[in-house]
Amino acid sequence: MNKVYIKAINYYLPEQILTNDQISERFLEWSAEKVAKKVGITERHLSAENETAADMAYKAAEKLFAENPKVKEQVDFLLLCSQSVDYKLPSSSCILQDRLGLSKKCGAFDFNLGCSGYEYGLAVAKGLIVSGIANNILLLTAETYTKYIHPEDKGNQTIFGDAATASLISTEGFAEIGEFVLGTDGSGAKNLIVNTGGSRNPEKTGNQSIDENGNIQWDDNLFMDGGAVFNFTSDVVPPMVEGLLAKENMVQDDVDLWIFHQANKYMINYLRKLMMIDKDKFYIFMEKVGNTVSSTVPIAIAEAKKENKLHGKVLLAGFGVGLSWGATMINCE
Structure with a gap:
């Protein structure tokens, strides 16, 4: 191949x-x-x-x-x-x-x-x-x-x-691209959504509501149920990583650098601690850019490369809106 x-x-x-x-x-x-x-x-x-x-x-x-x-x-x-x-x-x-x-x-x-x-x-x-x-x-x-x-x-x-x-x-x-683990759970679609503007609800309504958790939801704007998304992430990321490591015939200690979707510092640090990932191997780059959705991981790759930290086995993982998740391993020179 x-x-x-x-x-x-x-x-x-x-x-x-x-x-x-x-x-x-x-x-x-x-x-x-x-x-x-x-x-x-x-x-x-x-x-x-x-x-x-x-x-x-x-x-x-x-x-x-x-x-x-x-x-x-x-x-x-x-x-x-x-x-x-x-x-x-x-x-x-x-x-x-x-x-x-x-x-x-x-x-x-x-x-x-x-x-x-x-x-x-x-x-x-x-x-x-x-x-x-x-x-x-x-x-x-x-x-x-x-x-x-x-x-x-x-x-x-x-x-x-x-x-x-x-x-x-x-x-x-x-960076050679390795194996993949991908997943989807569309039952959580409404946890991160813009309700209007598409074919389902084409016209803006100007409406807003408050859910049972006290979250304000504007029909015409981005809505994120932070608690639900946090729980989803905690549930899917560890087994996703385990599945990828199994495909690569690796164990966690074999990974030289971890680059997760830069959702926010609290969430990804929680995942790091939950999975007992070495802090020195866990790359974070969001302070000056924020959560840029599909661009967080490639921006982090580019910055890690500039900092000469992109060596060996690097695990990439994304998770969020969809609900959707994916991970791959890149082998860097």
């Missing part, structure tokens, strides 16, 4: 920044220090009013191409992971193919997935290469979740930021 690698990686952050001080000015009961302690985030980037996920994906791809001359002409497939696409149709990936100047022989499609999106994207890219359909795949992740958040939703405002990433998946590179 052909070996498949991450060959290059880069990311883009919008210029506008929302700091904890700005949040505390709007919600006086929350100090900047309290927000930082609770979620491990001091600032997050916000897409501009007219800046879309596709705009950001374009900028991430151009950064990757600038650092890797001649790569653009080699791309023969484009994958875009986003829940913030420009239009109901056509696919934003098709628009990006033209905008980036990629070959018209390049395949392209969007896939709608959130926090596990990068792992799923790696799985699809690997399958396309192993099957002989493609050789050099541009995998893009891009989200503008901050556009979905209600101005009075202080909880989600402290967590989410906007970003885009670009990865080149190829038959050579710095």
